[in-house]
Amino acid sequence: MSRNVRVGLVQTKCDDDISVNVDRTCERIRQAAKAGAQIICTQELFRSPYFCQEEEEHIFDLAEPIPGPTTERLQKIAREEDVVIVGSLFERRAAGVYHNTAVVIDAGGELLGIYRKMHIPDDPHYYEKYYFTPGDLGFRSWRTKYAEIGVLICWDQWFPEGARLTALAGAEILFYPTAIGWHEFEKETHGAYQHNAWETVQRGHAIANGVWLCAVNRVGNERDIQFFGQSFIADPFGHVVHRASSENEENVIQEVDLSLIEKTRRQWPFLRDRRVDAYDGIKERFLK
Numbered sequence: 001m002s003r004n005v006r007v008g009l010v011q012t013k014c015d016d017d018i019s020v021n022v023d024r025t026c027e028r029i030r031q032a033a034k035a036g037a038q039i040i041c042t043q044e045l046f047r048s049p050y051f052c053q054e055e056e057e058h059i060f061d062l063a064e065p066i067p068g069p070t071t072e073r074l075q076k077i078a079r080e081e082d083v084v085i086v087g088s089l090f091e092r093r094a095a096g097v098y099h100n101t102a103v104v105i106d107a108g109g110e111l112l113g114i115y116r117k118m119h120i121p122d123d124p125h126y127y128e129k130y131y132f133t134p135g136d137l138g139f140r141s142w143r144t145k146y147a148e149i150g151v152l153i154c155w156d157q158w159f160p161e162g163a164r165l166t167a168l169a170g171a172e173i174l175f176y177p178t179a180i181g182w183h184e185f186e187k188e189t190h191g192a193y194q195h196n197a198w199e200t201v202q203r204g205h206a207i208a209n210g211v212w213l214c215a216v217n218r219v220g221n222e223r224d225i226q227f228f229g230q231s232f233i234a235d236p237f238g239h240v241v242h243r244a245s246s247e248n249e250e251n252v253i254q255e256v257d258l259s260l261i262e263k264t265r266r267q268w269p270f271l272r273d274r275r276v277d278a279y280d281g282i283k284e285r286f287l288k
Helices: 018-034 057-062 069-081 154-158 160-168 187-209 259-267
Strands: 004-011 039-042 084-094 097-105 111-116 148-151 173-177 181-183 212-216 219-222 225-228 232-234 240-243 250-257
Touching: 004 018, 004 212, 018 039, 018 069, 018 250, 039 173, 039 212, 069 084, 069 097, 084 148, 084 173, 097 148, 148 160, 154 173, 154 187, 160 173, 160 187, 173 187, 181 187, 187 212, 187 225, 187 232, 232 250, 240 250, 250 259
Parallel strands: 004 039, 039 084, 148 173, 173 212
Antiparallel strands: 004 250, 084 097, 097 111, 181 225, 212 232, 219 225, 232 240
């Protein structure tokens, strides 16, 4: 029997004005709901431009508590539209302790929980270690009104362990709020390869775990980065069923059949054949 759910991904640009960004995303969430989406995910840190391109103390002022004003606004929309919302926020946990955090809000407005980004990059113009304390809640899954979902965030995309543990926790759909793009000086020579690697590794997570996977990225030029959009949804076979453009703001709306998870895992029983008795070394930094 089919188990169909409609998911929505909100891919936008970001302005310097926080209120404009929040209003834009909230309006697009409502549009996605009106178009039939039942589970809707924002891009990473949608309230502001991607601020990790520099290290400036005043930027910590962008953070807010959870629950807080933006969480409450998303809860109101979830309640009014009867949708599940995954929203990516800059969390102020305590003085001097900040996280890159996703809130998971059920249809009806209940805050089911949060996921704090586990893998924190430190690359040119991605100076996230300056701002974010690594997550301490582990990899989680939530039973929502429409499906059981897991959330990971951007740099987490490159680590198979996070996807595997989230799937093992019961997630049927993995959501990845994202902010990734090209540096202007390397787009021409490396841009296509970088995008291909980003999409391919996530399609691999869908295949290896037999789950649906949704990655939502931002678009537009912000200082030294051109964010490449191309938010996409992949089925449990790793096939991309919907891919957004590389330049335009848009809502990705797609019906997904959760019954494909059972079918895929019967045909490709990777979880059955795992050698859980032989993986002790996975917790070591390096084995040689």
